[in-house]
Amino acid sequence: MIITPLVTYKIRYSTTDEGNELVHRCMNQYSSMLHFAYNRTIEGKSETEIKHSIKELNNLDLMDTLLGACAAKEARFISEIQSDKNQKIIFGGRKNFIRRCKGLISREEYLSNRLSPVFSMGEANQKANRKFKINQDLHTITFQPNRHNHAELQLKGIYGKRERVFAKLYELQQKEELPITYKLDKDYVYVSFDETKVSSYVRKGNVVENRVMSIDMNPDYIGWSVVDWKSSSDFNVIDSGVFSIKIINDKSNELRKSANTNSSDTRKVYLNNKRIHEVYQISKKLIDIALHYKCEIFSCEDLFIQSKDSGKGKHYNHLVNNCWNRDKLMLNLQKRCNLFQIKFQKVKPEYSSFIGNFLYRSLNLPDMVLASIEIGRRAYEFDTQYIKKTKEHKRNIVQPFLSDFKCLYEKSLEEFGLHGSHKDLVELYYELKNAGTRYRVSLDDCHTEFSRCFSKTSLIMRSVKTI
Secondary structure (H helix, E strand, O other), X not given: OOOXXXXXXXXXXXXXXXXXXXXXXXXXXXXXXXHHHHHHHHOOOOHHHHHHHHOOOOOOOOOOHHHHHHHHHHHHHXXXXXXXXXXXXXXXXXXXXXXXXXXXXXXXXXXXXXXXXEEEOOEHHHOEOOOEEEOOOOOEEEEEEEOOEEEEEEEOOOOOHHHHHHHHHHHHHHXXXXXXXXXXXXXXXXXXXXXXXXXXXOOOOOOEEEEEEEEEEOOOEEEEEEEEEOOOOOEEEEEEEEEEOHHHHHHHHHHHHOOOOOOOOHHHHHHHHHHHHHHHHHHHHHHHHHHHOOEEEEEEEOOOOOOOOOOOOHHHHHXXXXXXXXXXXXXXXXXXXXXXXXXXXXXXXXXXXHHHHHHOHXXXXXXXXXXXXXXXXXXXXXXXXXXXXXXXXXXXXOOOOHHHHHHHHHHHHHHHOOOOOOOOHHHHHHHHHHOXXXXXXXXXXXXXXXEEOOOOOOOOEEEOOOO
16 A cells, blocks of 8 residues: 655644634534534445535535535545444544533533534645645735635744745645645644655665665564665675663553543643654654665564453553554654655564574574564565565565575574474474573663663663664
């Protein structure tokens, strides 16, 4: 699946009193359409049927067929992403509803909080968008819901890089080469566009063939490696490292144990927001490393983990089910790989940690880095066998042939004090597991040191020791 590298700018604006009144009226009318469209969607009505039904609604003098279609599309999207399909969502939020039921807020405040932003899909051949236009001064956007009404939105914070981006957006808007999607509420305008169309990202120099950057993830650590592959067993590790998210997780666990905190506690909200921000910073840094080493492929495990009791305690369950932002990291990495034209390859995760820790343990690298090397090997094999088709198809992508790793295999067997032959590495895995043998190479075993990453306020640590 190709992830379009969309970026959204959230920009505060100001306007005249008449403009504020127009925006408020538009939000009111658009919200009525959206709520109506959502209710029809969960009843099973098609998008076309809903668009025709919206036309029959009253008191929508500022809305037209286009915004009705946008409301129908947004309603379908909301219904698709809601987690509980059997329970209707509450516009404005459950907290807002409960506060109104308890009489903590007025009816006017409750209704104001239920208003949804006006949503307008972009269309390249209509100068990017029919309802919004970036003006030549780059610091204003004209919002025009119909021919008789418009508001000038004075944008704040448009300078530096953002001003340069808006200059390019204005140019593409006039050339009708780029759709720009907008959302508008009473304080902010949200501008979304395809980043590849605006930014001139060009990879410097040619990529190094069969050079793979790969990562292995767990809730506390992300191990990475950059490896040149000549064959399944002939490789050279160029660089490697570890990012640690453990400080954030430990702080979150301490708060969770406190009897005086709940999900709305400002400290918990801060840590959750901090974790998401840091995950995106890690993604950016990983791609910077891949670009620096001119990697041809970026690979990771194709993980799909449902919330469950893993049998390893409440803390571990909380980490995996509630704190691990793996999907956000994967989607952001894939977006950046598309942006910089790096092959993004997911591979099957089965036994990657064991195989990596067993076959490559002589490299004296920690568990998650060794696992990332195995993930990289699988990506290399898949690419050469099925994408480039320079090698014949073999059944060695998930399980490498032991004959290819005779030297490393025998060396590792000797370290574990094992003798005899094994059919494959899976058989060996269960033998070690049943014997209770510890096979992972820990960070302490490698004497891995960490330093603070990104900034003085960052809670992410990065390993200092690399090979």
